[in-house]
Amino acid sequence: MRLSGIGEFGLIKKLRDMCSGGPPGLLAGIGDDAAAVRTGNRNILITSDMMIEGVHFDLSFTTFYQLGYKFLAVNISDIFAMGGRPGYFFASLGIPRSFRAADIEELYTGIKKIADESGVTVAGGDTCASESGLVLSGTLTGEAKKVIKRSGAKEGDGIFVTDTLGDSAMGLHLLKKRRRRIRSFSSPAPRIKLMKRHLMPAPRPAENLSAITSMIDVSDGLLADLSHICDESRVGAVIHRDRIPVSAELAGIAESLNIDPVELALKGGEDYALLFTAPPDIRTGAFRIGGITGKGRFIIDEKGGKAAFKPEGYEHFR
Amino acid sequence: MRLSGIGEFGLIKKLRDMCSGGPPGLLAGIGDDAAAVRTGNRNILITSDMMIEGVHFDLSFTTFYQLGYKFLAVNISDIFAMGGRPGYFFASLGIPRSFRAADIEELYTGIKKIADESGVTVAGGDTCASESGLVLSGTLTGEAKKVIKRSGAKEGDGIFVTDTLGDSAMGLHLLKKRRRRIRSFSSPAPRIKLMKRHLMPAPRPAENLSAITSMIDVSDGLLADLSHICDESRVGAVIHRDRIPVSAELAGIAESLNIDPVELALKGGEDYALLFTAPPDIRTGAFRIGGITGKGRFIIDEKGGKAAFKPEGYEHFR
Numbered sequence: 001m002r003l004s005g006i007g008e009f010g011l012i013k014k015l016r017d018m019c020s021g022g023p024p025g026l027l028a029g030i031g032d033d034a035a036a037v038r039t040g041n042r043n044i045l046i047t048s049d050m051m052i053e054g055v056h057f058d059l060s061f062t063t064f065y066q067l068g069y070k071f072l073a074v075n076i077s078d079i080f081a082m083g084g085r086p087g088y089f090f091a092s093l094g095i096p097r098s099f100r101a102a103d104i105e106e107l108y109t110g111i112k113k114i115a116d117e118s119g120v121t122v123a124g125g126d127t128c129a130s131e132s133g134l135v136l137s138g139t140l141t142g143e144a145k146k147v148i149k150r151s152g153a154k155e156g157d158g159i160f161v162t163d164t165l166g167d168s169a170m171g172l173h174l175l176k177k178r179r180r181r182i183r184s185f186s187s188p189a190p191r192i193k194l195m196k197r198h199l200m201p202a203p204r205p206a207e208n209l210s211a212i213t214s215m216i217d218v219s220d221g222l223l224a225d226l227s228h229i230c231d232e233s234r235v236g237a238v239i240h241r242d243r244i245p246v247s248a249e250l251a252g253i254a255e256s257l258n259i260d261p262v263e264l265a266l267k268g269g270e271d272y273a274l275l276f277t278a279p280p281d282i283r284t285g286a287f288r289i290g291g292i293t294g295k296g297r298f299i300i301d302e303k304g305g306k307a308a309f310k311p312e313g314y315e316h317f318r
Numbered sequence: 319m320r321l322s323g324i325g326e327f328g329l330i331k332k333l334r335d336m337c338s339g340g341p342p343g344l345l346a347g348i349g350d351d352a353a354a355v356r357t358g359n360r361n362i363l364i365t366s367d368m369m370i371e372g373v374h375f376d377l378s379f380t381t382f383y384q385l386g387y388k389f390l391a392v393n394i395s396d397i398f399a400m401g402g403r404p405g406y407f408f409a410s411l412g413i414p415r416s417f418r419a420a421d422i423e424e425l426y427t428g429i430k431k432i433a434d435e436s437g438v439t440v441a442g443g444d445t446c447a448s449e450s451g452l453v454l455s456g457t458l459t460g461e462a463k464k465v466i467k468r469s470g471a472k473e474g475d476g477i478f479v480t481d482t483l484g485d486s487a488m489g490l491h492l493l494k495k496r497r498r499r500i501r502s503f504s505s506p507a508p509r510i511k512l513m514k515r516h517l518m519p520a521p522r523p524a525e526n527l528s529a530i531t532s533m534i535d536v537s538d539g540l541l542a543d544l545s546h547i548c549d550e551s552r553v554g555a556v557i558h559r560d561r562i563p564v565s566a567e568l569a570g571i572a573e574s575l576n577i578d579p580v581e582l583a584l585k586g587g588e589d590y591a592l593l594f595t596a597p598p599d600i601r602t603g604a605f606r607i608g609g610i611t612g613k614g615r616f617i618i619d620e621k622g623g624k625a626a627f628k629p630e631g632y633e634h635f636r
Contacts, residue, residue, distance in 0.1 A: 034442070035441040037405070039357065039358075039461075041358065042358055044459075046406070046441075046442070048408045048410045048442070048444050050410040050412055050446055050453065052453065054449040054450075055412075055446060055449055087355070088364070090364060090457065092368040094368055124350070124364070128374070129370075129373050130370050131370065131372040131451065132372075133449065133450060135368065135412065137368055137455030139408065139457040141355070141364065
């Protein structure tokens with residue numbers, strides 16, 4: 001069976017089956033945003049992400065600075081998704097021979113920028129030649145008082161997201177049409193804001209971590225990521241279309257392009273907001289979009305109609 | 319300036335300059351085999367290595383099982399080089415769509431094999447599509463009572479290597495001529511042993527760690543890696559050609575091919591033996607090949623002639 005048939009999630013499940021049975025020090029492993037290891041009296045988090053030119057980024061509309069920023073941002077988002085604080089970052093780069101040293105310095109300047117903003121130390125890494133495109137592989141450590149997994153959602157919990165969704169997918173759509181790099185985001189134009197959300201996502205931690213029962217970052221898309229929580233927690237979910245938070249910028253541009261902004265918010269990826277479950281009356285600035293049920297996965301439309309949803313979103317191997 | 323001009327070591331130096339000034343918890347960073355972080359009362363080690371198809375491996379003569387084994391082996395070697403015990407492994411894979419799921423399972427079987435042999439837990443990772451070749455990026459954690467860096471060598475120390483050198487380079491040479499995979503290493507033929515050393519290196523820790531002043535694993539080649547120790551420790555070195563350990567298998571095949579085996583031992587990479595410095599009278603099973611001096615880097619030939627050496631070895635960007 002080719003990977004294009006089995007899909008990324010199928011492969012991860014297969015690999016998890018092969019790697020099960022770790023020692024008791026391992027609190028979370030394959031299937032969460034980061035692994036969590038109990039070391040002494042600390043919970044150490046470790047996450048790895050790989051970004052490949054032509055798959056995850058396009059240098060025709062991303063500067064090296066923006067790419068470096070996003071490279072670390074997606075790793076920080078994984079640590080936040082486990083309830084952690086990020087610590088040390090290790091960047092491994094596979095670099096085509098034709099690249100200029102200044103390009104890689106610019107990439108590091110972007111990494112350093114978000115590292116400084118987030119209290120992350122850039123601690124090491126590896127460089128090697130790549131025979132094809134640029135390959136970035138990053139590992140970020142973190143620490144968490146309480147490790148929040150995908151598997152803790154309980155019937156009766158509310159479902160929350162920390163930020164608007166769909167902006168990144170629309171930003172990508174606009175960038176693909178533009179096919180030029182943006183050097184400055186100082187313009188207040190809605191298009192610029194949406195493109196920035198795609199190019200330089202700025203993850204923020206969730207509040208009130210002690211009340212949160214499960215969490216994931218929205219990288220594959222809301223429906224796909226909520227499905228991961230349902231899978232790992234063995235629960236169902238009901239969400240409401242009219243509660244999905246959509247930015248004014250997305251709503252405006254989507255109308256002008258005749259695109260449904262909520263479809264983008266449900267299925268577009270790379271928002272790097274946090275999706276979590278918690279008691280419905282929790283004090284939080286996050287948007288409550290639905291609730292956890294015993295089973296089934298449904299979305300209620302604006303007229304009250306109920307339809308099952310599938311984990312639709314971006315699938316790497318399809 | 320293109321990367322092909324600056325070279326890998328030049329780039330690492332530049333990046334280190336950009337990333338200096340970490341917090342006091344960081345014991346070792348860019349420029350060592352692994353980063354070391356003080357967490358509570360523990361020294362946590364973290365290393366990352368990237369392997370790219372067409373640069374670091376060739377699937378025309380490497381099985382997926384052997385590749386998985388080596389992928390983790392090179393990371394274990396980095397942890398041993400810091401005086402550590404390996405812990406948790408995180409594998410990120412960029413996989414071409416045309417690959418079969420069975421290939422990736424075979425790769426994981428190789429990872430699992432050496433993980434089980436070495437007490438490593440395969441704890442997580444990431445898979446994504448690659449538009450070109452297979453990309454492996456691994457992160458391995460470890461723990462060390464005492465962190466051994468490249469920078470601790472002292473004038474008067476002996477220079478030691480833990481295993482024979484040059485076998486892997488000769489194995490690679492033979493594999494490039496053969497261009498077929500080897501499914502079994504049960505033959506006692508010297509060629510098979512050398513090819514195995516290249517395909518499935520089996521790193522072992524050094525003994526008597528408390529006496530060791532600096533250490534590195536021989537991945538770039540002896541001269542290059544000894545130069546790293548001299549650079550970081552700000553010392554010189556003298557080594558003796560006739561003390562460089564060469565296996566009987568390498569000596570035999572090299573003679574039949576009219577190749578100088580010591581040249582391979584000095585400049586060939588990927589041996590994954592350990593190169594360390596320690597007081598010259600240390601109790602060890604390792605081979606003492608020379609000594610640390612105040613400055614200068616020299617090699618003494620079989621007739622007593624002395625010549626300066628340069629960090630010749632495999633250079634990724636040249």
